[in-house]
Amino acid sequence: MTTSTAPARDTDILLERLGLRVRSLRSNLAMTRRALATHARISERHLADLETGRGNISVRLLDRIAAALETEIADLLESAASRTPEESLVVEFVRALPADEQKQALQLLHERFTLAPETKRRVALVGLRGAGKSTLGALLAERLGLPFIGLVGVVEGLAGMSVAEVFALSGETGYRRLEGQALYETLNRHEGCVIETGGSIVSEPKLLNTLLTACFVVWLRTEPAQYMARVVAQGDTRPMRNRPDAMSDLRRLLDERQPYYSQAHATVDTTDQTVCDSLSDLLRCLPAHMAANGHGTDGATTSERNHADG
Template structure:
């Protein structure tokens, strides 16, 4: 490199590129706390050459720049591109994002659209909670009160497979059901217009679908006491409680509630239906939705 090679016209794109590369190399090296000597040893480029590069004193071949970038632990494009963040943590996150599955990337994009989240959720209400909290009963009645469609993901899974839910779980297993429910949820989210939605109690344990749900729907956690959960689901033939006496069943439900509470608490609102009639719970839920302006914001 020689000073005679440095373009003097600041409008020259070559000068802008050389200056940008010089600045990026300096920034990245300092952020990583790497002495020039270490970069030289790792890249095989002489310290004098690196000093000239960081000073913007001339051109550098693509081959040598690639060796410098590799020594700095950065993609070469980070040193060249016009608008790019050189923060190492940002680069690490960007690399993880590029390797992530499509559903995770979609969920991350939704979470980053903070300014649009309210408009995306408006009129789209999801009821969640353990089985027996009243999601189906209240969901149908509230949908009727607001003249909205009621959608139950478990029913969609039954329609998709052509078999009852109990057989779905037996044939596909819990993981298979979760996959089918996540696919059904994605179809619902892509719908236009308002609705009342009910999801399974375990959907909150699926990180990407739950994040997607939170970003596209107003969520309401319906809850009741463990004893009432048991009293409500036993007549429905709940398989997970088969063979348990009353005390064992209540303890099992309590343990499940305790485990999922941190996830359910991420809901936009909560409604406790303990010792409350279905009619009053419907009125309470209608009032909550109205007060929270879930249908308009």
């Protein structure tokens, strides 16, 4: 008598996907594993097992985790039933590859099935807050003669309220839904533009794939201490207020998101760089057909000179 292993394999896949979903939502909220465990009233070890797909969990505990993540159980348990056979085969094939080969496979898929780089006229800037997306994005748009779109502003326009109010009323799930709507609306309206994204957008695979498909994506990065210093210099002391582990949390968040940020087509490190130097690096990393639409990397615009003088 033979025993099928299919149910066990299905359960393993479900646990892996559940763990990935919990980890992604926690990252989006900039929440440490310890903080989520405390808020959901479960042990940190139990949560670690869940996030790595090794631990089963009761419905009651999962409900507490969902509440702590400002979402619903249904949002955590994404069903695989709607997959086509081809999608399942692709997932299983890629799952068996080492991490470096998975990245190569993703790159090949994007090269084969997305717009050719020379046809893209949209630039999307990704990275944590404080990397320079707002400043460099506006200057880059001016150089290229393209509109500059702050995706958070589009979200607020769609919602008719601030992001803080969106989170208070609808939680993480409501905000992600609006963020996706804002991205697709922006892409439909603008064949060419520079987009400043929110720091956590890369944690949503569907939105990250959309960016990689429709835009030339640049990861703006800097050292953790400079992320924090720049945010505080803008007058926002919330990251440090009553948070003695704020820097450790920031480093942990960066480590968690780095695999997603690193999918970008190019990376610009703004550490210890002037605005003009960072803009020059940004222009140099663009595809030739996009950079040619600007004024070159020499003659600075009025805005750039003002930043340099300030």
